[in-house]
Amino acid sequence: MTLSPSRPSLVPDDDMTVPVFNNWNVVAAGWYLACASHELKLRQTKSVRLCGQQLVIFRGADGQVRSLHAYCPHMGTDLSIGRVDGNQIRCFFHHWAFDGEGTCRDIPCQSAIPTRAHTQGYATEEKYGFVWVYPEAIRATPRQANAPEPVVEFDELRGHDIVALPDRPLERACHHHICMMNGIDAQHLQTVHKLNIEMQLEMQEHDSGTVMDFTLRGEFPQTNRRERLMRSVLGDRYAYTMRYAHGCLGLLTIMKEVKRIPNLHMIYAYTPLDNQRTRIQPIYIARKRKGLLGHLITYGLLYLTRACYYFLRHEDGMIYDNIEFNPRTLLPIDAPIVHYMNYVNRLTPSGWSKPSSRTDQID
Ligand code: FES
Ligand SMILES: [Fe+2]
Structure with a gap:
């Protein structure tokens, strides 16, 4: 050769304190395949375990797929048993609603929303018939703002x-x-x-x-x-x-x-x-x-x-x-x-x- x-x-x-290669404790930043697109119909939620994380993935009324850390920041209910309300997901327990960035937008029993009422949102993309999630938070639109690049192409x-x-x-x-x-x-x-x-x-x-x-x-x-x-x-x-x-x-x-x-x-x-x-x-x-x-x-x-x-x-x-x-x-x-x-x-x-x-x- x-x-x-x-x-x-x-x-x-050998200058890496913690090698990424072949290390089960490290998840390199990148796009990970979460589920097939057809598994998530309009206004449906799905519970997904990905790279050791529990996520909720949902498709909003606009057809876009979003993913969040699974557990509600109120009392920890898995949001995947909640329901999709427009482009937000509403927790089954006390009906708090979260957008695709994980920000709470509605608490039915009071008008003020505490700043801590926020869960982690992840960059999410659909490509090749699958839903892909990037292990970094979304902080702004457009949706892949926090993923440095889209899912790779030929x-x-x-x-x-x-x-x-x-x-x-x-x-x-x-x-x-x-x-x-x-x-x-x-x-x-x-x-x-x-x-x-x-x-x-x-x-x-x-x-x-x-x-x-x-x-x-x-x-x-x-x-x-x-x-x-x-x-x-x-x-x-x-x-x-x-x-x-x-x-x-x-x-x-x-x-x-x-x-x-x-x-x-x-x-x-x-x-x-x-x-x-x-x-x-x-x-x-x-x-x-x-x-x-x-x-x-x-x-x-x-x-x-x-x-x-x-x-x-x-x-x-x-x-x-x-x-x-x-x-x-x-x-x-x-x-x-x-x-x-x-x-x-x-x-x-x-x-x-x-x-x-x-x-x-x-x-
Ligand atoms: S546990 Fe989710 S709203 Fe209370
Ligand atoms: Fe081979």
Whole structure:
């Protein structure tokens, strides 16, 4: 493997008091998948546990989804058993009403509203058929004012209408930062998936520091029948890009630089669960095309993406259900892993991190 633009040190940065990477006590600031959009009809509430936090998510009369800390600042009733009133949520117990920023707007038994009558509101966005929540408070409109950037996109699809096809989520018995390394572990392409592709690596860290692209490209080998067949269909060269965002989202683009097939896109959304497991939501993405033929092409590409994913998924499952990650002896070919670990360790711990780990990091 050759590296570009520079060859990294093969030891992770060690100047972090509390590493973010593979640390169950830290929740990096970023967009976390809360529920499917269709689970939240107009004026409905939903109770969601996300990254160790109990939230209430509700869809107002205007169709917008909002999320708050679940428990009412009056006496602690879970707001998810309340009802949506216009674009506010009204607590079941004493009917206090809260807007999407968590500010109390109405107390039926008195006109004065105490300043403490406020609960935490979170930036919330709907995209790819899901509701995403950012672990920072909303303090002003527009709604994502406190999230530094929207839910990440594929460059190629920006500005286009897209179709998102979710697959069944799965769980793995390790931290999501470990599961996420799969896309850039060059050695395992050969050992686990039997893909003998010599890969060159290109990396690009975005200015935000929250997004990093890894592109691996190479030439198809022709040492066996399967490889020769792939080469005759797809051409000599192959590339794929894994875009990581916030250490909890992976945007994979495959079939780059091949003949006959357009780029295929899929998203892996990772959510840490309370029992030190990770839920992975795969979502296939394609550009929406017009007309019946366009519809058939779009869905054909979505199902082709799924077929590629299924081809690799089961081989990987064995690894991530049986690993105690400890990178003690890394090789030059493991360079993408080192870059990825260092990128994750530079992410900012959010307010959802456990207090002890936050204090160390913030100081
Ligand atoms: S507990 Fe919610 S209004 Fe009293
Ligand atoms: Fe894999």
